[in-house]
Amino acid sequence: MKLSIVILCWNDVQVISNCLQSIYSGTHSTDFEVIVSDNGSTDGSLPFIRENYPQVRLIENGENLRFSKGNNVGIAASQGEYVLILNPDTIVHEGALDRWIEFAERHPEAGGFGCRVLNSDGSYQGCARPFPSIWREWLGALYLRPLGYLSDAFIADKYVRWSGETARIIDWQAGCSLMVRSELLKKLGGFDERFYYYYEDLDLCHRIWDAGYPIIYAPDVVITHLVGQSVKSFRIAFEIDKYRNRYRYFYKYFGRTGVRQCRRAVLCRLWIRRIGYSLVQLMRPSDALEKRLALYRAAIEWNRRVDPIQLVESGKEPETTLCVPVHVPQ
Incomplete structure (x- = not known):
């Protein structure tokens, strides 16, 4: 075979x-x-x-x-x-x-x-990408991806000079x-x-x-x-799962210092996106934008309260009313 x-x-x-x-x-x-x-x-x-x-x-x-x-x-x-x-x-x-x-x-x-x-x-x-790193997390968080066209040293999460x-x-x-x-x-x-x-x-x-x-x-x-056919019904839940596993990955390969830096970059990225989409919503309100903002609010709340080290080492979830530990419905 x-x-x-x-x-x-x-x-x-x-x-x-x-x-x-x-x-x-x-x-x-x-x-x-x-x-x-x-x-x-x-x-x-x-x-x-x-x-x-x-x-x-x-x-x-x-x-x-x-x-x-x-x-x-x-x-x-x-x-x-x-x-x-x-x-x-x-x-x-x-x-x-x-x-x-x-x-x-x-x-x-x-x-x-x-x-x-x-x-x-x-x-x-x-779907073919470079490995994450602390440097690349910050490049993505600060929307500096276009610098990747100048040099591979500035590649964030995509090979931007390769199609x-x-x-x-x-x-x-x-x-x-x-x-x-x-x-x-x-x-x-x-x-x-x-x-x-x-x-x-x-x-x-x-x-x-x-x-x-x-x-x-x-x-x-x-x-x-056909992207996302199996997760679209649980968008917020799966988004939080993404952060859980991002922290597991950074802890595994970059240790405690790395996972703390990762959380800072995550929060920076989320706040920039929330502010940007809030301004767009003020000028051109829509239900789709409101759903996206709800996603960012939930993600910010969860990431703001989580201790990524305790999450990975002991499974401790943050105390928040916006999100609960996620288990996909059976």
Whole structure:
């Protein structure tokens, strides 16, 4: 078996059909298997897959294990030389997986592989990115990203002088479509389950690099990603989860000093955005802007009160009436 495709499903019946159809109709020369790890779906996903795609290896977890643990179940069951972590809200373009395997075989020095991810309108999504750092956090917080056009020393969170049309070494690839050599992935233990949603892909790529293997981007491998289909109903909750895991990441790789600096940069960024959108709302009020402002108010309140060190070391949440510890509804 050359390739195992692991898809995590949680009430994704509306999108997973197109994903599976694109895989089976567009892959021709690669021996592959599809493993769907289901996190307790109640929307008919399971019977739909059984009826329409009986060749899929369906794992029923019975509950929402979240992103990292749910994917790890699928990874443990995989049999391929390569494992592709793929979101259910993706569409694999014709021949993409065949080209990806061919690309990987030409680069035995690499441990992980990125690809060209597009939005639904065909624009470049930019899922291949540089690793975060304290310096880059402040560049982003102060809206200094344009300096990245002058020098790579000023790159914040995107490779701004690169449009994803050429092969290159990258720091990390988003988990919506990340391929890793199976032996290496299992040696690393898959995803770190402390990052239950957000930053788990970034952390995995960091560990791939730490193990001595680069991650290489394949521009001829194209996948469309319908962003946010599974999280849009819980926007504030998932936004707070993002900050939780950002602090876990900075604590893990930059220690106590680093996570404190990260929190300062986060608050700076949030206040700048809140003030800016408040001014826009005064001039051109809209419901969409009000919802965005509500998100920033909640995020500021939570980040203002949280002690990121206590959060990571003991799980202590801030005392606030705006946000509570987040558990995605089952």
